[in-house]
Amino acid sequence: MLSVQIVKTYNQSSGKSFVLDVDFQVPAGITVLFGASGSGKSTTLHLVAGLVEPERGRIAVGNDLFFDSSSKINLPIKERRVGYVFQQLALFPHLNVINNVAYGLHKLSKGERLQRASAMLEAFAIKHLAERRPNEISGGEAQRVALARALVTRPRLLLLDEPLSALDAIIKQSLIADLKRLNNELNIPILYVTHDRAEVITLGERVLVYSDGKIIAQGQPMDIFGAPAASSVARLAGVENILQGRVKARHTERGTMTCDFGGLEMEIPLTNAAAGETLTVAIRAGDILLAAEEPRRISARNILAGNITKIEEQDFRVLIEVDCGVALRAMLTHEARTELDLKIGRQVWLAIKTHACFILDSTG
């Protein structure tokens, strides 16, 4: 169990100050710190590792206190036994791979040191790289070396700062599998910083959503991203459609209400918002069905006709923008797009279930 309650103020050159003020407790397993850059995720790692000292607060792993401002405890970095993988990996350029990995074992005898380091290289399937320098290996290999170096000292906490950001999709997948396997073996808290929501969904057992130095949401990734409660979370989570609308009529008997989005009416779940009140609704592009002909006898309550205005190809999917009075975006596979023969200007129909519309905190 890692428990963190810290406050740290940074005076920025602009004259404004940035305040990091977070309070969380996480058990063993992967916890993702998610948020935009500059929201305080990496700073949290620095503070936990001891590279920066908080103004006040308390940091503890299990019963071991790292920092406690009330009892003036500040354990030196070298005694915290924290495994840290830096964003740029920070492999020592003047040492070969095996000596990089063995660096943290300096208290052991030379024989033992090399033995443990090479066992670690074997576990990461990089033993053949032992004699190479960091500039002679690939990005994915360097990533494994950095992980091996951080784990060989048997840390009681692992900190990963955007470890996969520089890698291509295929290498990412294999490293994510490695991380999941490691997580099962290690049974220690792992803090994983990222701004990529795909990584949050594939890796995280828990996610802490950061915004401007604070944690604005926490829980399981699917709960947080599936039904975001605040529009700032929704925007961070990459919900593609966020609409402002006004309640037109309430249908308490059906548990729905009709909402006008300025040229477009939809049926959304009932809340206690009164008629005439404005609210914000989020719809994920993946939750919108796209049909090439007008759908009939379908359960979705909202069938909207419109013309395609934009087609944006991404890695494994296509984002289609349709003008239904208001621009809405739907997510499709490349296959579906080819089969439906979608082109800009073509008329299509969007089907949106009532409960695919999430009503966000109007204050959020």
Add this chain to the structure above:
Amino acid sequence: MLILDLLKNIDWFPIRLSLQVSLIATGVALAIGVVVAWLLARKRFWGKEWVDAAVTLPLVLPPTVLGYYLLVTLGSRSPIGRAFEDLFGFRLTFTVTAAVIAATIHALPLMIKSVRAAFEDVDPSLENAARTLGSSELRVFFTITVPLAKRAILAAAALAFARALGDFGVTIMIAGNIPQKTQTAAVAIYDAVQAGRDEEAAVLAVIISIFSVIILYTTNRIGKGRW
């Protein structure tokens, strides 16, 4: 066989003295320079800008002015000079020790400037990585910072040696021009020209030039990573 005769007749003492003095001065400047450069590159402390200005001052002050200050500070009438005399039983000024001090002061600013730049070039996250791997500050310094700045430090040492070899103004002010005692090559050349011993001056000048060219070549090789 004119050259051989010249080399045979020349008094090698100033050359030997210059090399010895410069070697010791480089060592002292290296020790002081690396520590001060590290403090300036990595630490924040009160008066840092003043320390920075103070170590750069010898670079802009006329050497005779610098020598004059040292003479006043270290001379037998000053507290420091007297303390030295009481402690070691001989005067500080107009000795070989004074020549070493002169050469060190002359070499130090360049040494600190280039080593500081080299330390600042070392990515702090490498040092942080070493810390999280259980290293003390001393181990971080000797296993990460210094190895990564090694080339620049060696190049700075070579340049410092050249500066030490070339000092004239500070040396003549505090070590004087005592033949067979404190007369370094740079001073001996001046002395030879003044006394009209043109041949001797020319030979000394050529020898010092050869040394300087060798040092420059070495520095460039180190800087380009060829050694």
